[in-house]
Amino acid sequence: MAHWLMKSEPESYGWADLVRDGGTEWDGVRNNAARLHLKAMKPGDEAFLYHSMSDKAVVGIMRVTRGAEPDPKAPDWVRVRVEPVEPLPRPVTLAEIKAEPKLGQMELIRQSRLSVAPVRDEEWALIVEMAGR
DNA sequence: GCCAACGTTGGC
DNA sequence: GCCAACGTTGGC
Numbered sequence: 001m002a003h004w005l006m007k008s009e010p011e012s013y014g015w016a017d018l019v020r021d022g023g024t025e026w027d028g029v030r031n032n033a034a035r036l037h038l039k040a041m042k043p044g045d046e047a048f049l050y051h052s053m054s055d056k057a058v059v060g061i062m063r064v065t066r067g068a069e070p071d072p073k074a075p076d077w078v079r080v081r082v083e084p085v086e087p088l089p090r091p092v093t094l095a096e097i098k099a100e101p102k103l104g105q106m107e108l109i110r111q112s113r114l115s116v117a118p119v120r121d122e123e124w125a126l127i128v129e130m131a132g133r
Numbered sequence: 134g135c136c137a138a139c140g141t142t143g144g145c
Numbered sequence: 146g147c148c149a150a151c152g153t154t155g156g157c
Binding site for chain 1: 141142143144
């Protein structure tokens with residue numbers, strides 16, 4: 001099972017919206033590298049939800065419940081379905097991630113504008129631990 | 134095919 | 146509000 005990180009501005013669509021909806025179609029990605037990551041997602045994969053801009057923190061864990069399919073509104077692009085699993089007991093901020101040397105290789109750091117990024121297993125485990133779970 | 138100009142994302 | 150990092154567009 002692979003792990004991912006997906007960004008959203010909380011004012012636009014945040015963890016609370018995801019929980020309210022019980023899941024969502026993750027569409028609107030218009031970046032080729034991010035599209036490749038979406039295409040690589042499989043049902044059962046888990047993804048962090050990262051609140052960009054105002055929050056700058058990983059706030060929760062989502063599960064991919066359907067792999068990539070063409071976006072009906074933009075067939076050249078794809079969407080996946082994600083559903084909330086659980087919020088992190090404590091958000092892990094970008095500042096904390098940057099301060100942890102073991103997380104320096106994360107795509108989140110290396111390419112800050114990438115909205116859908118892979119997360120290595122050991123990075124996933126460490127962030128979950130930092131969240132106090 | 135190159136590259137300048139421009140637009141967007143997102144951290145600071 | 147500013148700017149760095151990227152991506153895209155369009156003139157040549």
